Amino acid sequence: MRKKLIEVALPLEAINAESAREKSIRHGHPSTLHLWWARRPLAACRAVLWSSLVDDPSSWPDKFPTEEDQKRERERLFDILGRITIETDKKGNHKQVVRGLVSWDDIKNPAIIDEAQKEIARCLAWDRGEEPPTQPDAVRDYIAKYAPPAYDPFAGGGSIPLEAQRLGLEAHASDLNPVAVLINKALIEIPPKFKDLPPINPENRQKKGMNFWKAAQGLAADVRYYGQWMRDRAFQRMGHLYPKVALPKEYGDDAEATVIAWLWARTVKCPNPACGCQMPLVKSFQLSTKKGKEAWVQPKVQQGQGESEPNGEMMAETAVPRIRFQVQSGTGEVPDGTVGRKGAVCLACGAPVGLDYVRSEGCGGRMGAQLMAIVAEGNKGRIYLSPTHEQEQIANSAQPKWQPESELICKSGVINAPLYGMTKHADLFTSRQLVALTTFSDLVSEAKKKAFQDAVCARLSDDDVPLNEGGTGARAYGEAIATYLAFAVDKSSDYWSNLCTWGISGETMSHVFTRQAIPMTWDFCEANPLSDSTGNFNGAINWVVQVLENHENGNCKSEVFQHDATLIHENDSRPKIVSTDPPYYDAVPYADLSDFFYTWLRPSVSSIYPDICSTLLAPKHQEMVADTFRHGSKQKAKDFFESSLIKLFNRINNLNHRDYPVTVYYALKQSETDDNNNVASTGWETILEGLMQANFSISGTWPLRTERSARMRNLDSNALASSIVLICRPRPETAPKITRRQFLSELKKELPKALKTLQQGNIAPVDLAQASIGPGMAVYSQYTAVLENDGSPMRVRTALQLINQLLDEYLTEQEGEFDSDTRWALTWFEQHQFNEGQYGDAETLSKARNTSIQGLEQAGILTAKAGKVRLLKRSELQPNWNPEQDNRVPHWEITQHLIRALDQTGEIGAAELLAKLGDGGEIARDLAYRLYNLCDRKGWSAEGIGYNSLVISWPEISRLARESKKSEPIQGSLF
Template sequence: MAPRRKLIEVSLPLEEINAQSAREKSIRHGHPSTLHLWWARRPLATARAVLFAQLVDDPSNFVEDYRAEAASGGFEDPDAWAEHRVQQERQRLFGLIIRMVDWDNINDEDLFDEVRAEIMRSTNNDPPAILDPFAGGGTIPLEAQRLGLEAHASDLNPVAVLINKALIEIPPKFAGREPVFPRAAGQRNAWPKATGLAEDVRQYGRWIREEAERRVGHVYPQATLTNGAKSTAIAWIWARTVSCPNPACGIEMPLVRSWWLGKKKGKEAYIVPRVIDGRVDYSIGHDPVGGPLGAQQGTVSRTGAICIGCASPVDLAYIRLEGRAKRIGERLVAVVTEGNRARVYLPPDDEQVRAAKTERPSDAPPGEIPDQALGFRVQLYGMKSYADLFTDRQLNVLTTFCDLVIEARERVLADALESGYAGGSRLEDGGEGAAAYADAVATYLGFAVSRMTDYQSSFATWSNHPKNEVVVHVFGRQAIPMVWDFAEANPLTAGNGSFEIMVQAVSRSLERLPAANAGTAVQADAQRASSTLALISTDPPYYDNIGYSDLSDYFYIWLRRALRDVHPTTLSTILVPKAEELVANPFRHGGKDGARDFFEDGFEAVFAGARRTASTAYPITVYYAFKQSESDESGTASTGWETILGSMVRSGWTVTATWPVRSEFSGRMVGNGTNALASSVVLALRPRPEDAPVTDRRGFIAAMRRELGRALRELQQGGIAPVDLPQSAIGPGMGVFSRYAKVIESDGSEMTVRSALARINEVLDELLTEQEGDFDPTSRFAIAWYRGHGYDAGAFGDAENLARARATVVATLERDGILTARAGKVQLHRPAALPAAYDVLADQHTSAWEALHHAIRIQESEGIPAAGVFLHNASQRSDGAVDLDLVKELAYLLFQVAEKNGWTKDAISFNGVATSWFELVEAGRVVESVSPATTLDFGSLDD
């Protein structure tokens, strides 16, 4: 008997999932991601929906039951009734998903009781345990726990293991308990979930903050204002320096990316450097007229620096040599204090300079940065250890905070015993008494210190944005590039980068965790973990995109300093284990080929282990979001996912469904023309039958053309960004490829995954081109002309020939308002050049091309609501309504053309409209007049 199809293998409410996944990026207070930084987390909304749909039966499994229901009720058309019931049930399940992915409903226990009950019905009250063997930041195990499932997290990286323990293992142990901090328990009657534990984190965090003030407060003196008053400094701005190589100059030249401190109108501030008697003096300027402009914005760029004393150019090679010789210095150039609704910027004085000059602590955390590591560039400048990424003052203060976490644990232990806790064993040994509770509180306090290091570093920077003059944390992306001028936050204030803010973030996150159903987080490599009987849902590493182990050492050295006695096994190594990390790191595996082989062999072992213990009742789910392509004689393919998909296919899996899930805001592209993924694709996989058929190349391509065409429209309707369409199409294409035991090439050899991926790209290009036939003559002409000329002018004769081949003429196209024909030249209008007074309701011949271009113009000038209203009006005309589906298809098609031609600005516009489509349609619905719908009336049978 064939296993029941699960909802994820048939249908999902993608638009709503995508909208909530994108929205989640802007939610900070109380979001689990604020517990501790991890790179490339999946949105909670996505994981929640995927897990639910992975377990819940699709209503199409019950067609025969619905037919029988119709017969017993006397309904004349059982097939129509069955289809109605399938759609009705599917919409009911969609309603549950739509409600549960909304962050505003995260604490609605009645809703989640419904969700859990639905899972229990589909699993015969025996749901499988969920395992993520690449648990990382813990999104999937956490959401499994929220859905009432037994959650297991596994990761080789100890920082990831600690994060997962803090999310799913520790909170259930102490759920519902009162805080032990003296007098804290009396503040309220009930402490649901982990709110009592969160309160203790706040209270003991406050004690650490106060004790730190007593011990190291003197190294952060108040600043003296111009009127002589004292004010608390919130940040210090530093510039790295080298000696000018010009012998006639030789000054301590500052290396600064920008002299600007603040650009708020009327409150502008910038640093004014002056060379006086061979020494650089720094003051603060406020007159915007005299502010830095153009090349004067700073002194350093990607190619080198300029000396402010003699204007000599200084090559980066010289700066690197100075760095390796330990001759790069640091100079305080400004002090920032909090003023009346604005920052106050002061020049450095002797008191501030002296306070910052502390001795480097002898017990600073050990750990060497590899000579070559993914995402690191600092080694070129002589920074060899992780401690080199911090100033001496920061090292002193951070070690003090780590020591205070250890002391705070002893205070928690004493207070817990006083509150009536039994002593018990330690947390790592499975204890739940006073000792374990003290370990738990210390763990979250250690996270607060670790989070603080993301700001307390000489690689944090200062933002001079008018609305956000703050210290910017180190990990704005998954790398540590070289930073020239940096910002040192005051950890003892209540401002950005302070310990108080970090404790607030950790405790808010903790108190909103589900804290139910005991979960486990273990340190293990994915090959071993995947062989368990648990059902897998996982988000594996992205080939060589992120060097997790090297990056996480940045935090690990501080977590180990604070929590080694609390988690002795997890934190037993000096640095994060690296040899077995499943990342294609060329620096670790003898180059590019060795890295690919290591990655490929490792993933094949992971999926082979999972295949051996796989349940036939449920599909596993795997996320991918990798984009990197290479070309050879077989075509263009994605290197990273050639490897991981090949591992799946060779391990005996077949793809049963793929779904694009957007996790970023719309229209995100990089300015140099390359693109950034706005989406992930989730694959549902089942074990491939042992008797799977064999086909040849022609049969594979024919099957793919049939199925990829349908999938292409589903991807476009599902809100996939045009920038991600080629990557997303890999899923449906591989779904065809992976159902065969093998595909035979014309020469008799077995088709490789690389060749299959290249064929998928070719068929996708063909299908996109074939979509041109769906458009009106005006749009077909414009597409062809744009493909050859863009928005540049071309010969009138060529345009006329092209137009006649599409049953129109240039004169008609000019009257339609899409181009101009002057002096023997024809040129398409750019969106920005179209008339703002255009009335789509008055135009009887609006083409898809014209509608798209006006929509772009309005969205980019007036915003999404106005563009949504325009499209709605275009679709509602009684005399030739515009087909909005075709307008959207056109955006996808033109994006492909623009990207291939390197027309970045155009590509951004087309991508922006397509990825905003859901919002545009919703904006149009605001003005829509709803008319009664015509539906089948199934009478009393419809319940």
């Protein structure tokens, strides 16, 4: 069994940098085809798969006999996979750029893919004792013939199968969730069927000079054409529900504009008997914060007769006050919102109203909505207008012919809308939004029929074989187009919901799933699907089309099927390379969330995929998540998840090709502390228990960071920024047993080396505890059992607790590298953080640390007054501090000043300071790890963010500091 590159070394920094950058890539990126939760970055998946296929040079001692030869070859492979270079842009600025296979920009270059595939073919050929092919077509044929298929049993958003296909492998993907299955079909199964096919729509066929259509470009052109056809028909059918709005006189006589969005406030009746107002529930009255374009809503209370509506109509005589809204612009005081986490307030009488009352009104069907403002398209940007009775009346006149009556499951913190009476999926949409979605959904079927007729005219085979049965003729092509059109409607539902909000800084609307939840929103934004602006249908079509236009994965055979990952499948007999990203315990309720989309996707495509869409909602009973609600108790949910994992990993062990490791992604920070303050992770315990019982051992682990450093500085201390990739091999049947003492001895020998490597790789402190599980469990998992003193097998939980203890010991031992002032500060910080303590205690500690309170005060890290001592907060540190003029610079002071500079002036400011510190600044990163560990154990989340941020930003800070040193002028000498 030859070791693969992933089991020895990876260019982590390049992989991490590109994985993080990928979050900001939108146009044409496969993730924009359809939303999916917790999707792995393509760069990470591509790197993991390629390095699982390519041999490490140490596997070929006859070809690379010395360590130096192996190192040189490994570096060559790193250059192919990913390397960080410094490039100069057009403005002369230097920036870090990732080049190679992991780069999203570089994989559009066929030569990059050719080079990567050549390495895969070379390893296959060497293993067969053959000369490797060299020509690209021959290389691809060789991989297709001899490489086993790649399989992901939890395909989800399709990242792993898509990248396997890109590398030339036959890709197999399965998932229980019908939305995930359809996403994978659209990404890896459909495009190769119609590769290089010209479009069949009449408009493109009439154009000259368009004879060559590459990859899925013809399919993309057809999706765009029939998408526009749908939009035109929708305008004819429901355009009256989306009227233009009259503009004020300053825009000209009878001037009007297309509405971009209508902004609504939910309302409930004020419980004060003397009031009874329909009180608006508004989080913020601000509309725009753009400089020079500030706008907000000004609420006004109207009482009795004689008052008038904004459109001039008289109010009916009533003693009940009513709130009307007027839009203001320019400078002025924006009123506070009326609702928050602690409750609401009535604008008319000022009465405080608890959220329990608001919930009861919602559950009683007594929650309404009032138009608050209108956003229109202007020649010079957004125009904010006061609401009109006519616009509100037209919106309320919509009568949908159908709506999804399926139940919405309430899950506190994840799906909160049912708490307020929104118990059905239909309740997540206004009547007008329901009309829009049903109209476009119906048009998908009509577009499919039209596309079929045009495909016959374009001389595609009229064989009547459905797409779902392998067809490639006119019927199948029409069904393929309909699939992508249905995705555009599905994407639109994310923007055409009464849970969307208006973004005041970017002047665009936010969609429902800004996080992995269906939240409750108070004031909401209703988009105009027929406009040319934010949230419109043509925009959804463009996202889908751009993914197809960028599809370059050739004609590799692929297979996507709906399947429960714990059960044996008919194609398991053929060995496969398994790489998967299983559910993270109870972190994401995929089935419950995906029902939001499935209720709209199913009506459009159930005739195309009858088996996949056979259920009214996404299957939930078999879904492998630890759902307490579904299973009745926390313990039953845990038992279900663990037993399912064991079944899954047993299946994987049976179908895995023995020449290749299994790679498992896991990203979960969920820990529990027992009565003895031992820390372990429930999620990690269950997945590792599953691997152990399925006779796997862990041969390596890699933390793949997926968040940009800018966002990392805003992450909560409990957020996990990395996916930990476990590299697993079947454990030999001859593996021995060892004692607890032997295990601890081996763990103490191996874990510190691994932790040092992780730190040198600049792993985020927030991820260090999770990443340490890998090398620790690598020791544990290589044995059949670790025996306790009484002869019983050691539990995974116990092993995890021991790993955590040794991590704490390792970080504590690093304190010996810090100066005495810093060691005093660390102990004081652990006891008091930045709060005051007794002078006597501080002085006693200072003697033990071989320092003095007076010296520490002179060093500028504490203040001592009136018998009290306190560490200085970063905000209290000396401004414009220059270490070159300071004769006492503790490591503590260096670290705190660097974090302050990073917070105030970013990486450039921190780099300027690091350049002045010279080599003495490097230890600040080690201290940041120790301080984060303290904060994490103490629950000081806000304070821990600073130390985490410093480590995450360290590579860029160091690079900028080195550059600034190079650019400094060197003083010459006359003699």
